[in-house]
Amino acid sequence: MRKLGRWWLFALGLLTVAPLGAEEFNAQRARFNYQMSCQGCHAPDGVGASTVPRMKDFVGTFLRSRAGREFLVRVPGAATSALGDAELAEVLNWILLDFGGDSVKSDFRRYTGTEVGALRKSPLFEVDRYRVQLLAEIASNTMENQSHD
Amino acid sequence: MNFLDDLFERRSRQLAQRSSRRGVLKQLGGLLVGAAAVPLLPVARAVAAPQAAPKAPKEMGDESDCDYWRYCAIDGFLCSCCGGTKNSCPPGTEMSPITWIGTCRNPADGRNYVISYNDCCGKSSCGICLCQRDEGDRPPYRSDKTNDINWCLGTASAVYHCSTAIVVGVALDKGAK
Incomplete structure (x- = not known):
C-alpha cells in the first residue's frame, strides 16, 4: 500500500508537466529535416522558386478545409519523403509555425504522427490542377462565410 | 460531529503509524524527480530551441581543390x-x-x-x-x-x-x- 502511494505521487508529478497526447516538438530537428528534405526546392525561407509553390505567408490557407489539410501531407514531396511519420508531422508543424505568418491561426490543430501516417498512404499523383481546384474551393467557402457574417 | 472527530483521529493515527517524517521527504523527492524526468512543454521547447543560424565554420583546405x-x-x-x-x-x-x-x-x-x-x-x-x-x-x-x-x-x-x-x-x- 505504501509503495503504491508513492508511485501515485510520482505519476501525479508526471501529469503536472506532461500534457496528455502532446507530441514532442524539436524545432532544431524539424529545421534540419526541412533543410535535408524540402529546402532544396522550397528555399530556405519557404518562398519557393519558379514552379515551386510559395509556402511563406500562405501555407496556412490549406488548413481552412479538410481536403486542404490532407493535401499538405499527400503532396508527393511530403508523402513519399524519407522521413518517418512523427518527423514528417513535426516538419509540417514547423513549416506552418515558421513560414505560415498570418495565414496560420496560432491555435491551429497540430499534425500528429498518426494522422500523417494514415494520410501519406494516399499520395497525390496529379498535384498542380488539384491544388488550383482546392484553393478555388477554399476561396469560395471563405467568401460564403464572410457574406453570412 | 463526533463522527468527524473519530474519523480524523483514526486517520491521523493511521498516518502516524504508517509513515515517518523522512518518508515524506522521500515522497516529495519522488514528486520532484517525476516532474524533472519529463521534458518541458512542447511550446516552451519550440521557443527554447536555437534557430540554428549557420555560423561561419572554421575553415581548412583549398577551395579550388576537389578534396576540400x-x-x-x-x-x-x-x-x-x-x-x-x-x-x-x-x-x-x-x-x-x-x-x-x-x-x-x-x-x-x-x-x-x-x-x-x-x-x-x-x-x-x-x-x-x-x-x-x-x-x-x-x-x-x-x-x-x-x-x-x-x-x-x-x-x-x-x-x-x-x-x-x-x-x-x-x-x-x-x-x-
Whole structure:
C-alpha cells in the first residue's frame, strides 16, 4: 500500500508537466529535416522558386478545409519523403509555425504522427490542377462565410 | 460531529503509524524527480530551441581543390576555378535557387554541416576542376537526392556552368535525437 502511494505521487508529478497526447516538438530537428528534405526546392525561407509553390505567408490557407489539410501531407514531396511519420508531422508543424505568418491561426490543430501516417498512404499523383481546384474551393467557402457574417 | 472527530483521529493515527517524517521527504523527492524526468512543454521547447543560424565554420583546405571538405557530395565544375568562389557564381551567370542539399564533415572542427550545392547557370560548362565525389548521391527515384540531373532549375537559363558549396546550417547529431 505504501509503495503504491508513492508511485501515485510520482505519476501525479508526471501529469503536472506532461500534457496528455502532446507530441514532442524539436524545432532544431524539424529545421534540419526541412533543410535535408524540402529546402532544396522550397528555399530556405519557404518562398519557393519558379514552379515551386510559395509556402511563406500562405501555407496556412490549406488548413481552412479538410481536403486542404490532407493535401499538405499527400503532396508527393511530403508523402513519399524519407522521413518517418512523427518527423514528417513535426516538419509540417514547423513549416506552418515558421513560414505560415498570418495565414496560420496560432491555435491551429497540430499534425500528429498518426494522422500523417494514415494520410501519406494516399499520395497525390496529379498535384498542380488539384491544388488550383482546392484553393478555388477554399476561396469560395471563405467568401460564403464572410457574406453570412 | 463526533463522527468527524473519530474519523480524523483514526486517520491521523493511521498516518502516524504508517509513515515517518523522512518518508515524506522521500515522497516529495519522488514528486520532484517525476516532474524533472519529463521534458518541458512542447511550446516552451519550440521557443527554447536555437534557430540554428549557420555560423561561419572554421575553415581548412583549398577551395579550388576537389578534396576540400565542402565538396563531399558535389558533382560538377568548381566555381572557385571558374571566376567565382565556393559561395558565389562567376560574373555573367545566375545562381539556381533550386539546389541539391547534403551534409559534409568539416575536418577543422569535426562537425557536420548542411551544404547547399547551388549551381551557376547561363553560360556553357566551365570545363575545369571537374569534381565528382557524390557522397549520399541516390538514383533518380529519389529525385531530391540525385546528382544526375541538371539542377539549373528556376533560373532564366538551364545551361549549367559550375557549382558552389554554401554552408546553410549545422547538421543535427542524429545520435542525440
